[in-house]
Amino acid sequence: MSAKCAMCGKQVASGLTLRKFFDFRNREEEICDECKGGVVKLVGSSANCNFCLASLLDIEKDDQICLQCKRRKALFVHHPIFIYTEKLKDFFERYKFLGDAKLARVFRDALRERFGEFDDFVVVPVPSDYNRLRQRRFSPVELLLQEAGVRYVNCLQKLNSSAKQSDKSLDERWKNDGEYAFSQDYIDDIKDKKVVIFDDVMTTGSTIDKCAQTMIGYVKEMVSISLAR
Numbered sequence: 001m002s003a004k005c006a007m008c009g010k011q012v013a014s015g016l017t018l019r020k021f022f023d024f025r026n027r028e029e030e031i032c033d034e035c036k037g038g039v040v041k042l043v044g045s046s047a048n049c050n051f052c053l054a055s056l057l058d059i060e061k062d063d064q065i066c067l068q069c070k071r072r073k074a075l076f077v078h079h080p081i082f083i084y085t086e087k088l089k090d091f092f093e094r095y096k097f098l099g100d101a102k103l104a105r106v107f108r109d110a111l112r113e114r115f116g117e118f119d120d121f122v123v124v125p126v127p128s129d130y131n132r133l134r135q136r137r138f139s140p141v142e143l144l145l146q147e148a149g150v151r152y153v154n155c156l157q158k159l160n161s162s163a164k165q166s167d168k169s170l171d172e173r174w175k176n177d178g179e180y181a182f183s184q185d186y187i188d189d190i191k192d193k194k195v196v197i198f199d200d201v202m203t204t205g206s207t208i209d210k211c212a213q214t215m216i217g218y219v220k221e222m223v224s225i226s227l228a229r
């Protein structure tokens with residue numbers, strides 16, 4: 001009997017070499033040993049940044065904060081789940097290309113577990129670029145949340161370059177920082193609430209920061225989560 005790995009899609013000769021991933025019940029969510037080896041939880045220690053869990057360089061160790069977080073004057077704590085390994089890079093390329101819900105489901109339990117720690121927070125996904133959204137016809141970030149059964153408020157928009165040029169009508173209803181905008185239509189959803197911004201991958205943190213800027217002043221507290229860092 002043969003089966004496919006849910007992460008890389010490779011045929012695995014025998015069901016025996018497929019491993020249940022985070023105790024998933026369905027076989028379609030089993031992943032091969034090679035993929036499993038590439039999915040590593042990011043666990044903080046004194047060697048990690050207090051704000052984003054990045055490994056600290058020696059010069060950063062005194063402050064317990066990485067230079068990127070220092071530069072962005074870390075406004076809030078970021079809670080990544082996995083290390084952004086080559087395997088995860090491959091996974092995201094495949095996932096974004098295929099737009100397959102089955103692929104999003106690979107991380108269902110991991111996301112449920114992490115969001116469970118923030119169950120009194122309003123979840124706000126980082127929005128997709130409109131043109132990319134049109135090409136792909138799905139939002140990779142939202143699909144991850146949907147498959148994990150995490151409810152969210154879609155109150156941010158990524159502006160395209162033409163809208164960036166201070167459109168008056170846009171400015172009235174949207175608080176925008178030039179690249180991302182927050183819709184005032186959703187003000188009741190986030191006002192004085194605790195908000196968690198979600199992105200699939202965090203690299204420098206600037207995307208999440210820009211999204212946060214559009215909501216600062218309204219929310220009571222803010223944190224962020226990414227599947228990988």
Ligand SMILES: [Zn+2]
Pocket residue numbers: 005006007008009010031032033034035036
């Ligand atoms: Zn695999």
Ligand SMILES: [Zn+2]
Pocket residue numbers: 049050051052053054065066067068069070
């Ligand atoms: Zn950091």
